[in-house]
Structure formats: C-alpha cells, structure tokens
Amino acid sequence: MTDTQTLIENRPPSVATLFLERVAATPDAEAYRYPVPPESGEGPDGWQSLTWAAAAERVNAIAAGLMDLGIRPEERVAISANTSVDWILTDLGILCAGAATTTVYPSTNADETAFILADSGSRVLIAEDAKQLAKARERRAELPDLAHVVVMDGAAATDADGDGWVLSLDELVKRGSAYLEQHPTAVTDAVAAITKDQLATLIYTSGTTGRPKGVRLPQDCWAYMARAIDAIGLLDENDVQYLWLPLAHVFGKVLTAGHITVGHVTAVDGRVDKIIENLPVVRPTYMAAVPRIFEKVYNGVAAKARAGGGAKYKIFLWAAGVAREYAKAAQNSMRLTGAPTVPMGLRTKHAVADKLVYAKIREAFGGRLRACVSGSAALAPEIGYFFSGAGIHILEGYGLTESSAASFVNPGESYRTGTVGKALPGLEVRIAEDGEILLRGPGIMQGYHGLPEKTAEVLESDGWFHTGDIGELSPDGFLKITDRKKDLIKTSGGKYIAPAEVEGQFKAVCPFVSNVLVVGGGRNFCTALLALDEPTLLTWAAEHGLEGRSYAEIVATDQARELIDGYVQRLNEGLQRWQQIRAFRLLPRDLDVEHGDLTPSLKLKRPVVEREFAPLIEEMYAGAREA
Structure with a gap:
C-alpha cells in the first residue's frame, strides 16, 4: 500500500476528529488571520491572529452551547452569514457537537431561506446580523422546528419575542463554557461517538428553476476530502491561504477541511470588494477563486x-x-x-x-x-x-456539490491549462457512451434530502454518480470539460455547439465583456447577449466623448456597438461557420446575483436570462434569412 493510500484509507470518521488531532499536534501554531476594525488597535495591518488552541476553545464552547440548547447528533443547525472566521468556528462547533450544518447564502431571500430552514428541519439558525434574523422572524410561524436563532452580531440579537428565541453568539459561548464546567468531556465524547455515515452537511444547490435540492454530505465526505487534499501535496504547513469564497458553497467549505489536515495559515475575509486591498497585506502563497x-x-x-x-x-x-x-x-x-x-x-x-x-x-x-x-x-x-x-499559476479543478467540490485538480508543476487536471486519489471516473462524466468514491453524496426519486436519477445503486457534464479523459488521466450535458445547443441545421466554449473564447478576446450568453438552440444560427464590465466601459467612454453618461446610456450608443462588433468579428474568425455569432445585443445592465441572473457562486442561470431578455433574443432572429 502506498503512503497516499494509507493516508486516505486510514482516515478518521469525521473532520471533527481531524480538528482535535490538529489542535493536539500544533496548539500554539497560527491557524487563522482575520480583519479587525482599525479603531481596535489589535494586530498588525488591522489583522488579528488565532492559534489552533484558541480556536479550539471557542469551537468547544459553541459545541457545548448547542448541546445545552438541546441539539443532538445529526440535527441540523443552519448558518446564514458571509465568510468570516466566526463562520468557520461555528461550523466546527456544529460538527464537534455531532450535529449537521445547513448552509444558507446570506443573499438568499426570505422565502427561499424559510424553505431551506423548513426542508432541512434546522433546529437552530446562526444568523450574521439583524438582516438575517429578520428573514427568520418574518417566517417564524412557518418554522415550528426552529427552536432558536443565534446572532453573530451581538448588538442585533434583540429578543423582541421575549421568549428566549433569540440569543447572541457570545451568549451561546457563555452557555457552552458553563455546560463544560458541568460536563468537561461532553465535546470529546460527542466527537468520539461520530460515525462516518452520519450527516455532516446539507448544502442546497442553486437551481435555475424550481426549489433548490439539499445535498446530503456525510462526515466521511469531508474526512476523505481533507486527507485527499493533503495527499496531493499542493500545500504544506508553511503556506498562507487567502480565503474569501462563500462558505455556504461547497468550494469554500472543502478548503476549510483541507486547511485542518495540512495545518497552514488561513487568512479569512469574505468581503469581495476588499480582495485587491487585502492581497498585498496578507501576501498569500495560495488562493482559490x-x-x-x-x-x-x-x-x-x-x-x-x-x-x-x-x-x-x-x-x-x-x-x-x-x-x-x-x-x-x-x-x-x-x-x-x-x-x-x-x-x-x-x-x-x-x-x-x-x-x-x-x-x-x-x-x-x-x-x-x-x-x-x-x-x-x-x-x-x-x-x-x-x-x-x-x-x-492557475490550477483549474472540477467538482460538484454532489461530489464535495474537489474531484479533479491540476498537479502543481505539470498542470495543463484548459484541463481540470487529474482525479483525486481514491476517486473512480469513467466516461459514458454519450460523453457524460461518471464519478464514484468517498466524496459522493448520500443523495438529495427527502427526494429519493431525484436521487435515483443521478446516483446508481452501485455508487456511480452522473455529473451531467460532458468531458474527455486523456490517456494519462487529465480531464477536459467540454460542456454541461443539458446546455449543449443543437441548431435547426443539426449542428451541436458547446456555448461555454464560445463564451470562454469571447472573454479572452474582448477585455470589455463581463458576462456573455450564447443562444442558438433550435435556431438556424447563433446569437449572443453581452453584458459589459462597467468600470472598464466607463473609462473607455470618457476617452471617446461619452463622459458623464450612465452604463445603460453608453451601451445604447453606436460607438459602443461598433467597439464590441470588432471583437465579435475577431471571435468569429476562429470559429466554425455554425458556431459564429451572427448577431448580438448589449444588455442595459450587467448580470448579477441580486437580479437572479447568476447563482451565488456566479454561475450563469441560462433559462432565467433567456426569459428576462426574450424580446432582445426574438429581435435578433426576427426576419433573419436562413444560415
């Protein structure tokens, strides 16, 4: 058996176990860095550090506090907050209590938040602030299972209901500390009792239509991922990771598991508008994006x-x-x-x-x-x-919520741009006759929560998971994703087109583009909806006599259309005739999460965008001659 096989096959049943092992091994080493307000005067450059031992003290108190609230193994505790060190420590506290985390994007509206809390049966909600608390309070009558809301922002933790339904995170920690005085081994006992098949996380996929589905990821998924990330050797204990990705998303979540096993430093700040400012201060050696x-x-x-x-x-x-x-x-x-x-x-x-x-x-x-x-x-x-x-050096990787995020990643020095690298150790992969990628291994979900029929559609009885992605596998194991199976376009002339491929080429050609959607299914030629990058466009506009105009006003001008038309023609030079963009429209605004055009992980919701801008699409095809 190789060292890699030993590392993975001898994994413990849970990340909670790995966390306790990490704390025992390097208690005084730096675990996290996080930003603090300038007026606090704490830490160099406005950042504070937390050792593994200090992190464990807070994690144990949160775990014990949840036990004191009556939370039992596998019961769900939801987190609705932006990425922060408190998000990570709260998640670890939930796991160390033997419970399961339900992740909720803070940008999720009240209706869908209520659906996720109800569908998951979450007993406690950890809410970031008054805004997240209000979503739960507004729908409290529809959430009989939700016993408490714990608010990270202590000032926002107002118990307006007068029945103890709301408390602050600091109050939860105090309850936990008192609980541990009475039951000093409560947390270590809870961790020791965790089995690999226990539910650890419910992550709701951002569906383009209908309600999201809860993906059930057991404890073993994260223990496997943690050890597999360690085994591929991309990181070591001397690295500094900058983590800003949303932790409600599986990509961000898996990074926290790998961090525990490797033991490097993670600098955490979920404010996307601070990335450019933070990078020269944090000076990371590694970052995911x-x-x-x-x-x-x-x-x-x-x-x-x-x-x-x-x-x-x-x-x-x-x-x-x-x-x-x-x-x-x-x-x-x-x-x-x-x-x-x-x-x-x-x-x-x-x-x-x-x-x-x-x-x-x-x-x-x-x-x-x-x-x-x-x-x-x-x-x-x-x-x-x-x-x-x-x-x-950008190492592309590939995975889905249903496969715990990391299924493939490019090897460090021998990476190949345009591929997503090789399968993680312990993962099986095969390509179906129609080109679909199938996966089997310890990182694959148990199924969709409460949806056995939906589960059966993608998960075979022998463990093979149908990803819905089309790909090609090289003889030496490098995977190339060509498109989503359901997103392939078939023109009325019978030609298949991978829109993501054309869209990616245009992003490389045109420095003004922000988002692009290629249309052509059932049509006789392809068209595109284009949203431009506002700061870049405004700079260009100021240089071309359009200063002072809004984004919408600029994209409506002939100058803007002529500018982008030049890039479209350049794109078409490198495409097959049936792939070429014969017409395009500049959208009056950029696509974003707030309008529902993108998922919180910034993936394009094609059906939503096509519905919203249907008049523009029809305009491009109106009266068109046959291709």
Whole structure:
C-alpha cells in the first residue's frame, strides 16, 4: 500500500476528529488571520491572529452551547452569514457537537431561506446580523422546528419575542463554557461517538428553476476530502491561504477541511470588494477563486494599459501574446519531456515583458503567490495561459456539490491549462457512451434530502454518480470539460455547439465583456447577449466623448456597438461557420446575483436570462434569412 493510500484509507470518521488531532499536534501554531476594525488597535495591518488552541476553545464552547440548547447528533443547525472566521468556528462547533450544518447564502431571500430552514428541519439558525434574523422572524410561524436563532452580531440579537428565541453568539459561548464546567468531556465524547455515515452537511444547490435540492454530505465526505487534499501535496504547513469564497458553497467549505489536515495559515475575509486591498497585506502563497475574479483582473490590467496611452497598450498586448506563447511552450515541453524548457528567443522576450508587465501583476497579488486554484465554472484557456506566462499559476479543478467540490485538480508543476487536471486519489471516473462524466468514491453524496426519486436519477445503486457534464479523459488521466450535458445547443441545421466554449473564447478576446450568453438552440444560427464590465466601459467612454453618461446610456450608443462588433468579428474568425455569432445585443445592465441572473457562486442561470431578455433574443432572429 502506498503512503497516499494509507493516508486516505486510514482516515478518521469525521473532520471533527481531524480538528482535535490538529489542535493536539500544533496548539500554539497560527491557524487563522482575520480583519479587525482599525479603531481596535489589535494586530498588525488591522489583522488579528488565532492559534489552533484558541480556536479550539471557542469551537468547544459553541459545541457545548448547542448541546445545552438541546441539539443532538445529526440535527441540523443552519448558518446564514458571509465568510468570516466566526463562520468557520461555528461550523466546527456544529460538527464537534455531532450535529449537521445547513448552509444558507446570506443573499438568499426570505422565502427561499424559510424553505431551506423548513426542508432541512434546522433546529437552530446562526444568523450574521439583524438582516438575517429578520428573514427568520418574518417566517417564524412557518418554522415550528426552529427552536432558536443565534446572532453573530451581538448588538442585533434583540429578543423582541421575549421568549428566549433569540440569543447572541457570545451568549451561546457563555452557555457552552458553563455546560463544560458541568460536563468537561461532553465535546470529546460527542466527537468520539461520530460515525462516518452520519450527516455532516446539507448544502442546497442553486437551481435555475424550481426549489433548490439539499445535498446530503456525510462526515466521511469531508474526512476523505481533507486527507485527499493533503495527499496531493499542493500545500504544506508553511503556506498562507487567502480565503474569501462563500462558505455556504461547497468550494469554500472543502478548503476549510483541507486547511485542518495540512495545518497552514488561513487568512479569512469574505468581503469581495476588499480582495485587491487585502492581497498585498496578507501576501498569500495560495488562493482559490472563481474564473470571474481572474477575468476582472485581466480586464482591469488591460484597461489600465489602454488608459496609459497607445504605446502602453501596445506593450501590454505584446506582453500578453508573449505570456501565452511562453506558457504553451513550457506546458508542452513539460508534457513531452518532464521539464518546462522554452526556446532562447522566447525566454529573452519573456524576460523583457516580465520587467514591463508581469512583475507588477504578481506584486498586486502580494508577490508570493505560488498557485491559485480555479473552480466552480470554466476558465477561458487564453486567460489561463496569460496568467501562467505571467507567473500566476492557475490550477483549474472540477467538482460538484454532489461530489464535495474537489474531484479533479491540476498537479502543481505539470498542470495543463484548459484541463481540470487529474482525479483525486481514491476517486473512480469513467466516461459514458454519450460523453457524460461518471464519478464514484468517498466524496459522493448520500443523495438529495427527502427526494429519493431525484436521487435515483443521478446516483446508481452501485455508487456511480452522473455529473451531467460532458468531458474527455486523456490517456494519462487529465480531464477536459467540454460542456454541461443539458446546455449543449443543437441548431435547426443539426449542428451541436458547446456555448461555454464560445463564451470562454469571447472573454479572452474582448477585455470589455463581463458576462456573455450564447443562444442558438433550435435556431438556424447563433446569437449572443453581452453584458459589459462597467468600470472598464466607463473609462473607455470618457476617452471617446461619452463622459458623464450612465452604463445603460453608453451601451445604447453606436460607438459602443461598433467597439464590441470588432471583437465579435475577431471571435468569429476562429470559429466554425455554425458556431459564429451572427448577431448580438448589449444588455442595459450587467448580470448579477441580486437580479437572479447568476447563482451565488456566479454561475450563469441560462433559462432565467433567456426569459428576462426574450424580446432582445426574438429581435435578433426576427426576419433573419436562413444560415
């Protein structure tokens, strides 16, 4: 048996066990960093540190506090809050009590929040603030199982009902500390009693239609993921991870499991608008993100170069081309010879471009970044190659909520842009006759909560899970995702098109685009709905006599349409005739979570967008000639 097999097969039954092992092994080591208000005067650069021992003290008190409230093994405790160190510690407290966490995005409206709380049978809700408390209070009559709401923001924890239904997180911790004085082994006993098949987490998928489904992930899923992440060796105890991803999403959640096993430092701040500000302060060596972040950085760098004048923009375009050429050459030689060798002439150009462009990009990320992991959606390969050549190594991964997030990830030095890497150790994969990716292993869900028929549609009796994604597996095990099975477009001429592939190519070609949706199912040619990046567009507008106009006013102008038409034509040059975009419309606003166009993990809700902008789509096809 290999060391990797031993590490995974001898895993404990739960992450709670792994957490106690980590605390025992390195109690005084730094576990977390988190931002504190400037007026507090605590910690350098406005950040405070927490050791594993200090984290365990709070986790144990939260676990004991939940026990004192009557929470028992596998009973659900929901968390509705933005990413923070308290989110992580509360989740660990729930797990160490033997209970199960129901995750709720704080952006979820009151109606859907009530549905998730009711469907999951959650007994306690941990709410971030008054806004999250109000959602539960508004629907209290519909939530007979919800015995308490615990509010992280103590000032917002008003017991207006006068019956103890609401308490603050600090009050819960005090109750837990008192409980431990009476029952000192309560938490360690609860952790010791956890079995691998016990429910650990209910994560509700963001459905594009209908109610979301609760994905049941048992304790063993997270223990396996933690050990598998450790086994692939991407991280070690000296790393500093910057964690901003929503912890209600499985991608963020799996990172907390890996962190416990490896034992590195995690800096936590869920405020997306603080990412650029935080990176030079935290100076992470590792960060996970969704493609939209890298697209925004790329567009921002391009826009800054354009604003610097024609000469600077030409230098940027030249450097971007060199970066892609360099990355492709290095990755090809790595695949063929095992070493990233690059021709001398290209190395010389790359060295010049590095001084002019790449070094500044790396510095913006903190200057120490060894690798980024990108997941949740496809990253346009040309953007991946750009960052790779610039020294920001983006390792694409792949997984679903139903597979505990991490199923595939690119290996550190021998990663291949455009693929999602190799299967994690312990995971089986096969490609069905129609190209669908099937998975089987310890990270696969138990099923959908209370939905046996829906479960049977995707999970076979022998454990094979149907992902709904189409992919290709190379002889040496690298997986390439080509599209969602249900998202493939078939034109009226019988041609199949993968819209995500075309959309990704356009994002690499056009630095102004924010979101793009290709349409063409049952039609005789393809069209596109395009939303532009507002800051980049406003900068361009100011340079072209449109200063002072709003986003909606700018996209309605002939100048904006002509600008984007040039990029569409460039895109079409590299596409097959049936893939080409024959018409497009600029949307009057960007697509976002608030309007329901994107899921909280920033995935495009195609049916929703197509319904909302149906008049624009019909306009593009009205009176069109046959392709």
